[in-house]
Amino acid sequence: MEILETERLVLRPFTGDDFADYAAMLADPEVGRFLGGTLSAEDAWRNLAMVIGHRVIRGYSMWALVEKDGGRFVGRAGPWRPHGWPGLEVGWALARSAWGRGYATEAARAAVDYCFDVLGAEEVVSLIRPDNVASLRVAERIGHRHLRDAELMGTPCLVYGQVRA
Template sequence: MTPAPTLTTARLVLRGPQKRDLAAFTAWVTQSARMDAVGGAGTERDAWRGFIAGIGHWQWHGYGFFTVTERDSGIATGRVGIVNHIEWPQPEMAWHMFDGFEGRSYAFEAACAVRDWAGRTLGLEPLISLIAPENTRSIALATRLGATEERRDVVDGEKCIVFRHLSYNDSRAVTQAAGAIA
């Protein structure tokens, strides 16, 4: 369905979006309290459009959101990937964990794999993450990944903190120390 590669970590498989992922994505968009950090909850129509746009992103850029699945169960746990929307300052590494899968370090493990893939394969480095100032969980994850606050900005009409991630070579030590690569 998409040109996304498959990335494998110790506990996860990251793959391109598939039709079977739409239900979990829709539940996240329409019901998750964490949607407040990305503009607020949406409708089923918003979820559909976002899901289809994600597939189109892969076609247009050759990168996008991976669906993060548990290696053992195959259950979709969230999305982690690289996005570059119109008027974005540059490609961004972003993450969204579905309800019930936060707090397991899945986002960290997946983000390490995506960051390494983006640097090694695409030459996209060092990446940024655009994080709402009130999104303390994402700020903590960016910091754990070794990213540092670069500046405060407004992107797409929303206030954000621009975090700058480590380059591919510098990030290898963080990734290996965490055991995030299989």
């Protein structure tokens, strides 16, 4: 079970014990604004099962982000490629109380390195709604650039990304 460390965060596989924190994050309208809306506790449980199951099927998945200092759950980030996805994605989402500290940038950088160095990816993408300004800033800060446009579950999105150096 791989565990990554950044300066301030531990990135580790999700478990069932993360459910309460994860469901609270996904119930927040600000967090859900560009993720297709908020999730009920029932749908958050299914989403958590999908994140854990993705690791079983693919061998990798988004990690739970936990503060090194105190162990607080602050969000999710990491590699993501369900069936039909337009590339190997590095995704990120933080609980609102953890916004504005650069955690998404820190976790996303580690995830991009993981995709290139461990998964052997040639290209890593992030699928971002055009009006998600904060997420576009994170993408730019980690060295992504606008590669192309795509449609994701009926919604237009920008494909940001980078290729292996």
